[in-house]
Amino acid sequence: MRRSKGKISKYRQVMRDYVSSRIAKWAHGCLWVIVLHYCLTDNTSLFANSAAQTEEITLVTQEIHYHRPEASQVFLLWGINGWDVVPLEKRPKGTIVKDNLMHTPMAHTGDTFTVKLQVPANTTINYGFLITRKLRIAYTGGNWDGDYHVTPSKDDVIKMNTSLLKAQIRSFIKRFNLWRCLLTVTVIGLTIWLSYKFLNLLSRPVKRRVLIIGVYVLPFVVFFFIGESYLRIRGYPQYVRTFPGQFENDPGGVEWAEHDPFLGWVTNKKVDWSEANQQGFRDTKDFSKINLYSEKIRVMILGDSFMWGAGVTLNENVPNLLQSKLQDRYEFFNISVPGWGIDQMYLAYEKYRKIIEPDIIILAFIDDDVKRVLEAYRIWERMNKPSFAVKNDSLIPRTSVSESQMVFNKFVRKSRLFGLFMEKFYLMKDARPVVKKIFLTIAKETQQTNGKFVVIRIPTQDYNNSVTNVNARIYNFENIFKGTGVVYLDPSGEITQIPNWSVDFYLDDGHMSVAGNQCLADYIFRNVFENSNIKRN
Numbered sequence: 001m002r003r004s005k006g007k008i009s010k011y012r013q014v015m016r017d018y019v020s021s022r023i024a025k026w027a028h029g030c031l032w033v034i035v036l037h038y039c040l041t042d043n044t045s046l047f048a049n050s051a052a053q054t055e056e057i058t059l060v061t062q063e064i065h066y067h068r069p070e071a072s073q074v075f076l077l078w079g080i081n082g083w084d085v086v087p088l089e090k091r092p093k094g095t096i097v098k099d100n101l102m103h104t105p106m107a108h109t110g111d112t113f114t115v116k117l118q119v120p121a122n123t124t125i126n127y128g129f130l131i132t133r134k135l136r137i138a139y140t141g142g143n144w145d146g147d148y149h150v151t152p153s154k155d156d157v158i159k160m161n162t163s164l165l166k167a168q169i170r171s172f173i174k175r176f177n178l179w180r181c182l183l184t185v186t187v188i189g190l191t192i193w194l195s196y197k198f199l200n201l202l203s204r205p206v207k208r209r210v211l212i213i214g215v216y217v218l219p220f221v222v223f224f225f226i227g228e229s230y231l232r233i234r235g236y237p238q239y240v241r242t243f244p245g246q247f248e249n250d251p252g253g254v255e256w257a258e259h260d261p262f263l264g265w266v267t268n269k270k271v272d273w274s275e276a277n278q279q280g281f282r283d284t285k286d287f288s289k290i291n292l293y294s295e296k297i298r299v300m301i302l303g304d305s306f307m308w309g310a311g312v313t314l315n316e317n318v319p320n321l322l323q324s325k326l327q328d329r330y331e332f333f334n335i336s337v338p339g340w341g342i343d344q345m346y347l348a349y350e351k352y353r354k355i356i357e358p359d360i361i362i363l364a365f366i367d368d369d370v371k372r373v374l375e376a377y378r379i380w381e382r383m384n385k386p387s388f389a390v391k392n393d394s395l396i397p398r399t400s401v402s403e404s405q406m407v408f409n410k411f412v413r414k415s416r417l418f419g420l421f422m423e424k425f426y427l428m429k430d431a432r433p434v435v436k437k438i439f440l441t442i443a444k445e446t447q448q449t450n451g452k453f454v455v456i457r458i459p460t461q462d463y464n465n466s467v468t469n470v471n472a473r474i475y476n477f478e479n480i481f482k483g484t485g486v487v488y489l490d491p492s493g494e495i496t497q498i499p500n501w502s503v504d505f506y507l508d509d510g511h512m513s514v515a516g517n518q519c520l521a522d523y524i525f526r527n528v529f530e531n532s533n534i535k536r537n
Helices: 002-040 043-054 164-175 178-200 204-233 318-325 342-356 367-374 403-413 416-448 466-475 514-529
Strands: 059-067 071-080 096-098 101-105 107-109 112-120 125-134 138-150 156-160 257-260 264-267 297-303 330-336 360-365 388-391 394-397 452-457 487-489
Touching: 059 071, 059 125, 071 107, 071 112, 112 125, 138 156, 178 204, 204 416, 297 318, 297 342, 318 330, 318 514, 330 342, 342 360, 342 367, 342 416, 360 367, 360 416, 360 514, 367 416, 367 466, 388 416, 394 416, 403 416, 416 452, 416 466, 452 514, 487 514
Parallel strands: 059 156, 297 330, 297 360, 360 452, 452 487
Antiparallel strands: 059 112, 071 101, 071 125, 096 101, 107 112, 125 138, 257 264, 388 394
């Protein structure tokens, strides 16, 4: 028994030695194979991955040219590798992020919009174009031409030349997809079939009356269908009136605006380029430190971005141009904020008239400022604003909305044509009475203090087209001032006679250029101040 155990242990030892020697020889042979392989081939790839990790990322410049003669303002909406947002320092100047999409304003040169993006090589750029302003229409939500992508490996330029109409048709077809088409055809077919069956059940005299009614109704149906299709294809924005309490202020709305509980918003004092004073207006003077004993005639200017001076420096806007001409006798106070309606201008007048004690009040408005009176929330600023209604010949603040109004709003939203009709209806029924009451209230109070009230209707870039001419009755208030002593000025007749006025006097975004501000300031100077004999009250 002891012998057998010894033999077994010796056998195990022999087997272990054998296996160990075989494994050692196999491992040794593999090592030589690996060494010979890297000696006979290019061994630089051995360190390729580590070198790539230490090498700096190569950036390429992708330039995009977007040819759009019909548009005057375009934003590039973009992202990388599936619409991801790039770090802040890699974004072009002016880029903002909305709904996790980067919005970059495109530079406008002639009929082409351009932008330059810097991204790592071989990165996929997803992009599209948001046309927010056409030459005659400012879109509420914008017209979309998108879902493009490119993967640049080196500096490159893309030139796109699709017409706006084609983009609008493509966008319309994409929204009005196959299932909607099938549903529409089915509904129309069922309607015709049911109408046929229904008519067969009627007597001949009744059937005749129904057919006569149908003949009269059919043109309206055809008109509605054609009008609705045209407005949708052309990208005409939806009109939905806003009401108090419908939305909440967006804290990250726009950089330049600061919420004001009384006025809605003023200029953000924390933004350096806004050049705002302590009250939130683009004026070098602090309104709380006015020299009440000054002999200079005080002029209060009420307005929106046109008087604020969007697109020009502080010294190039209308109030400062007038101040530089009349600094010996007059002192100007600029109470203007971009996006304001005439109702907000009125509230600012009420707030500061006893502080400034103006001798002359100039209220300068564009047609859109009348429309803004209808709204209790501004989509562009994403802030609530005060609004009024006229009841018993008094301005009453709008504070609530009824359930029926909200239901009606949802119905209006479904149709571009009906929304357009309701917008004009609201302008005549609600906006004009409010603006008229505001103007006459300021005129009465100014007359009581022996002051002077001047109302100026500023022409915009689209002032001489057919649509604007139709709207003239809505936005023109000259007739209400007869016998009130108010000076009503409309410089459009003079400005539109100047060659190339719509190009030389306006920027790409529709605001007035340096030359436009100078022309308007000269017009006001000649018609208000040149031969004025007004004295300090």
